[in-house]
Amino acid sequence: MWSFSELTEWIDATLRSLMGDGWALFVEFVLIGVAVLVAYAVLALILIWVERKVCGFFQCRLGPNRVGKWGIFQSVADMIKILLKELIRINRSDKVLFRMASFFVIIGSICTFAAIPFAKGLQAIDFNVGVFYVLAVSSLGVVGILLAGWSSNSKYSMIGAMRSGAQLISYEISSGLSLMAIVVLSGSMQLSEIVAQQADTWFIFKGHIPAFIAFVIYLIAGHAETNRGPFDMPEAESELTSGYHTEYSGIQFGFFYLAEYLNMFIIAAVATTMFLGGWQPLHIAGWDGFNAVMDYIPSFVWFFGKTFFCVFLALWVRWTFPRLRIDQLLNLEWKVLMPICLVNLILMAIVVIL
Amino acid sequence: MGELANAIIFYCLAAAIVGMSILAVTSRRMLRAATYLLIVLICTAGLYLLLNYHFLAVVQLSVYAGGILILFIFAILLTSSHGDRAYSHDKGRVIAGIITALAGIAITTWITMKHHFLYGENPALMGDRQIDMKEIGQVLIGTGKYEYLLSFEALSILLLTCAIGAILIARKR
Numbered sequence: 001m002w003s004f005s006e007l008t009e010w011i012d013a014t015l016r017s018l019m020g021d022g023w024a025l026f027v028e029f030v031l032i033g034v035a036v037l038v039a040y041a042v043l044a045l046i047l048i049w050v051e052r053k054v055c056g057f058f059q060c061r062l063g064p065n066r067v068g069k070w071g072i073f074q075s076v077a078d079m080i081k082i083l084l085k086e087l088i089r090i091n092r093s094d095k096v097l098f099r100m101a102s103f104f105v106i107i108g109s110i111c112t113f114a115a116i117p118f119a120k121g122l123q124a125i126d127f128n129v130g131v132f133y134v135l136a137v138s139s140l141g142v143v144g145i146l147l148a149g150w151s152s153n154s155k156y157s158m159i160g161a162m163r164s165g166a167q168l169i170s171y172e173i174s175s176g177l178s179l180m181a182i183v184v185l186s187g188s189m190q191l192s193e194i195v196a197q198q199a200d201t202w203f204i205f206k207g208h209i210p211a212f213i214a215f216v217i218y219l220i221a222g223h224a225e226t227n228r229g230p231f232d233m234p235e236a237e238s239e240l241t242s243g244y245h246t247e248y249s250g251i252q253f254g255f256f257y258l259a260e261y262l263n264m265f266i267i268a269a270v271a272t273t274m275f276l277g278g279w280q281p282l283h284i285a286g287w288d289g290f291n292a293v294m295d296y297i298p299s300f301v302w303f304f305g306k307t308f309f310c311v312f313l314a315l316w317v318r319w320t321f322p323r324l325r326i327d328q329l330l331n332l333e334w335k336v337l338m339p340i341c342l343v344n345l346i347l348m349a350i351v352v353i354l
Numbered sequence: 355m356g357e358l359a360n361a362i363i364f365y366c367l368a369a370a371i372v373g374m375s376i377l378a379v380t381s382r383r384m385l386r387a388a389t390y391l392l393i394v395l396i397c398t399a400g401l402y403l404l405l406n407y408h409f410l411a412v413v414q415l416s417v418y419a420g421g422i423l424i425l426f427i428f429a430i431l432l433t434s435s436h437g438d439r440a441y442s443h444d445k446g447r448v449i450a451g452i453i454t455a456l457a458g459i460a461i462t463t464w465i466t467m468k469h470h471f472l473y474g475e476n477p478a479l480m481g482d483r484q485i486d487m488k489e490i491g492q493v494l495i496g497t498g499k500y501e502y503l504l505s506f507e508a509l510s511i512l513l514l515t516c517a518i519g520a521i522l523i524a525r526k527r
Contacts, residue, residue: 022358097389127408128487136412139420143392146427150385162431169424189487 001281001295005121032124036114040262045075047261050308051315058319085250090152093247097151102248102255104144109259109266111137116269117191119279119300130191131183134270135176138225141259142168145244148256152247160243163233163326168225170333175221177341181214181348182207182274195278200285202277210348215275217337217344219313222267224329226260229318233326268310272303276310279303363404371397384430392423406484 011031015024049064049072056063064071090098112134117123127133142165149161185207186194197203204211224231227243240246245256272278279299283291324332371394378390395418402411443451497503 025359094383094386097386100389127412128484129408129412132416133408133412136416136420139416139424140396142424143389143419143427146424146431147385147389150427150431158431165424165428172420 001120001299003121003299004119008121036110036124039118040110040113041258043265044258044261045079047265047311048075048078048257050311051261054312054315055319058316079254082254083251087252088247088249090154090247093153094151097147098247099252101144101148101151102252104147105141105259106144106255108137108140108144109262111140112266113262115191116266117195117273117278118303119298122300123192126190126192128188128190130194131179131189131274134191135172135179138263138266139168139172141263148248149244152244154247156240156242156246157244160240160246164227164244166326167227167231167233167329170330171221171224171337174333174337174341175218175225177338177345178214178218178221179270179274181210181341181345184345184348185211185352191273191278195273195280198277198280200283202275202280202282204275207348208351210344210351211275213340213344214348215271217341218271218275219267219310221333221337222271223314223317224333226263226267226314228260228264229314230321230324231329232323233329264311264314265307268307268314269303271310272306276306277302360404364401367397367400367404370394371401384434385427388423388426388430391426392419395419395423409485409487409490 012024012028015027018024019027052074053063053071064074067073067077089095114124115127115130115134115137117126125133145164145168146161149157149159149164182194182203183189185203186197188194188197194203198206204215207214223229245253248256279302281291281294281297281299281302283294374390374393374397378387378394381387381390395414399411399414399418402408402414493501494506495501495503
C-alpha cells in the first residue's frame, strides 16, 4: 500500500537541499499549517453540501440544485456570500470577548483536526498521548461557547451557552470513557500505534461486545458534543432563536458554523480511527486473495469512506429523532450512559486479561 | 529542532505569558481576567510542548482549560451581573502589592540564576527525549522506590472526600 510518507520525505529532502535546515523547517511549518487550514475549509464546504442534500432526501425534496450540477457549488457560493457580509457591532456587548469567543471555538476544532491520521503516513500531530490530546484540545470549544453566550449581552445567547456548557461537560465524560475502553484494549494512546494494531482485525471486531458498546456510546456522546440532532437544546430555534450564536453575523457566525460541521467530521474520524481501523483496509483472517484485493484500494479512500459512513449515521439520527428536553438530556448522560461506560470499562479489562 | 527556532518560540510564548498575566491582574472585568488567565495557562502548555513533555502539556490543557477555567467561568456567570466592574484599590494596598511582587520577582530570579539547568547550558538538547506514556503510568501506580502509588491513592481519597462534602452541602433536605 502506497504511503504518503514518501511524498512528505521527498518534500523534506528537496527543501533541505535548497536551503538551510532552519529555513527548511520553517517552510515546512508554514506548509503544514496552510495544508491543515485548506483541508479544514474544503471539508467544511463538502460537509455543508452533503448535509443539505441528505437532509433534502430525508424530507422528500431535492435540496440545493441550482449552482452547478446537483448544486455542488452551492456551499462555495454561500462561502463567498458569508465572507462579504457585514460584521454587526452589538450594543453594550463585551467587544473583546465577543470577538475572541469565535476564535476559541475554531482553534479548538482545528487543533483536534490536525491530530487525525488521514491516510498512511499522513498525520500532522502524532503525540504518544494522542487520544488524551484530542480530548483535551476539544474542550477549548466549551470556553468559547460560554464566552460567546455571556459577551453578546442577550438572554437567548446566555441560556443557550449555559445549556451548551452543561451538555458538553457532561457528554465529554462518556465520550472519554468509551475511548478509554479502546486504550485498554490496545495498550497505547498514540493514534498511529492504535491504527497500526488494527492491520489484521479492526478493534470493533477484536474487542468483542465491549468494543461495540463503546462504539455506540461514543457515537451518541459525540453526537451530543456537536450540539446537533436530537441533542440540539443549546440552539433550539423554536425557543432560543439560535442559542449562543444568535448575535453573531458574517464570518464570525461562519466560524461557529464551520466548527459545528467540522466537529461532526472529527467525531466521525476519531470513531473511525479508534474503532473501525482508521485507514486500514478490511482484512479477514484466512482470505488471502480478498485481503490482497482490499490492499489495492488507497488508504485515504478507506479513511474517508468509513468517516463519511459515520457522518451519514449522524445525519440520519439528526433528521429522524425529535428533540430531547434539557433534563432528559442530562439524565440520559448521568444516569444511563456514564454507568454503562464504567461497567463497560471493567468488561473490557476482563476481555483483555482473558 | 534548531537552537534558533527553540529560542524564537520560547520568547514568543514568554512575551505572551508576561503580557497576558499583567492584563489578567489589571483588567477590571472578571470574565476578561479569567480569559486572559486561560491564555496564560495555554501558553504554559506551549512551554511544556517545547520541552517535548507532551503528557504534562496535555494535562495542563485538559485540567486548566477544560476543567478549572470552565468552573471559574460558570461561577462568574452565575454570581455577577453584566455591568460589574472591580473597584480600584486604595493607595496602601497598591504599594503593598507592588512590594510583594518585587520581592517575588527578586526571589525567583535569584533562584533561577543560582540553579544549574540541564537545558540552559546546552540549548541544543532541548526536547530531545520523549517521556513515554507507559513509563508515567507505571511510575504513578508502582510500589517500588521513586514510585507514587501511596500519594496517588491518598489524593484520590482526598478528592472523594471533597465530592462527598460538596454533595452534602448542596443536597436538598
